[in-house]
Amino acid sequence: MKNIIITGTSRGIGFELAQLFANNNCQVLAISRNEKPLRSIDHPNIKTLAVDITQTNGLALISSYIKTNWKQVDILINNAGTIVNKPFEQTTTDDFLQVYKVNVFAVAELTKTVLPYMKQNSHVVNISSMGGIQGSVKFAGLSAYSSSKGALITLTELLAEEYRERGIAFNVLAIGAVQTEMLAEAFPDYKAPLVPSEMAAYIYDFATSGNKFYNGKVLQVSSTTP
Numbered sequence: 001m002k003n004i005i006i007t008g009t010s011r012g013i014g015f016e017l018a019q020l021f022a023n024n025n026c027q028v029l030a031i032s033r034n035e036k037p038l039r040s041i042d043h044p045n046i047k048t049l050a051v052d053i054t055q056t057n058g059l060a061l062i063s064s065y066i067k068t069n070w071k072q073v074d075i076l077i078n079n080a081g082t083i084v085n086k087p088f089e090q091t092t093t094d095d096f097l098q099v100y101k102v103n104v105f106a107v108a109e110l111t112k113t114v115l116p117y118m119k120q121n122s123h124v125v126n127i128s129s130m131g132g133i134q135g136s137v138k139f140a141g142l143s144a145y146s147s148s149k150g151a152l153i154t155l156t157e158l159l160a161e162e163y164r165e166r167g168i169a170f171n172v173l174a175i176g177a178v179q180t181e182m183l184a185e186a187f188p189d190y191k192a193p194l195v196p197s198e199m200a201a202y203i204y205d206f207a208t209s210g211n212k213f214y215n216g217k218v219l220q221v222s223s224t225t226p
Contacts, residue, residue, distance in 0.1 A: 001026060001027055002208075003029070003070045004021045004074065004075045004076075004207075005028075005031065005114060006021070006030055007077070008031075008032060008079040009038055009048070010032040010034040012196045013199050013200050014032070014080070015196070016199075017079065017204060019041065020201065021045075022044075023045075024204075025045070027045055028047065029047050029062070029065060029066070029070075030048045031049050031062065032049075033050060035049065047069075054101050054105065054109075059110060062110070062113055072119060073117045073118050074118075074123070075122065076123075077125045077203065077207055078124070078127060081102060081127065083099070083142070084099055085141040085145075087141060088141075088143045091143055099144040099148050100148050103145070104148050104155065107126060111124060111159070118168050119167075119168075120166065121169075121211065122167075122168045123169045123170075124159070124171075125206065126152055126170070127172075127203070128150075128153050128156075128173065128174045128175070129145070129149040129175060130175065130176050130220060131146030132147075132150035133150075152172065153174065156172040157170075157172075160216030161216060164215065169210075169211035170216060171206075171219065172217070172218045173203060173219050174218055174221065175199060175221045176221060176223065202221060
């Protein structure tokens with residue numbers, strides 16, 4: 001029975017992903033500031049933790065849970081993210097910091113927290129965006145979001161090299177538009193080609209076996225241009 005950590009599990013892709021792993025005989029630590037949606041399901045394989053991964057005390061709680069209950073983590077999926085949709089001239093330094101804090105800094109700190117519990121053949125999957133791919137079509141208003149997702153891609157490539165000798169794989173999925181609540185909040189009139197459960201199924205398959213074929217790679221998961 002593998003031990004899986006997933007962030008951003010209160011809704012959207014993370015919510016579906018936690019259930020998918022749990023239904024396939026995995027132990028899931030589901031991390032989100034709002035644990036009520038998953039807790040209400042009351043799945044025996046899902047442990048929810050209501051923590052803010054941008055805060056030191058939240059990371060300490062995660063580490064304590066792993067140390068006490070698991071001792072080992074097989075897969076970490078950094079799925080949590082936030083978005084700001086504003087014209088560039090209205091995007092403040094605080095806006096950039098808010099987005100980078102969740103999309104980059106928290107990913108780095110959580111990964112640092114979990115790495116001592118990861119052994120050979122473990123897999124870290126970071127969820128980025130097509131907006132972070134160099135040369136991709138960009139959406140106006142997403143200067144903070146898309147640049148943070150580009151930074152996450154580079155961070156993933158660096159960590160793959162740094163932890164290669166330990167046999168821990170790091171890969172990043174640059175996903176296209178999915179009809180999540182976050183997308184609807186940022187672009188109310190946009191209709192995405194995929195629903196969260198469809199993208200969750202892809203991420204599940206990749207997280208469980210992709211490290212056999214890839215390390216330090218960014219895979220573009222999008223059927224649209226843009």
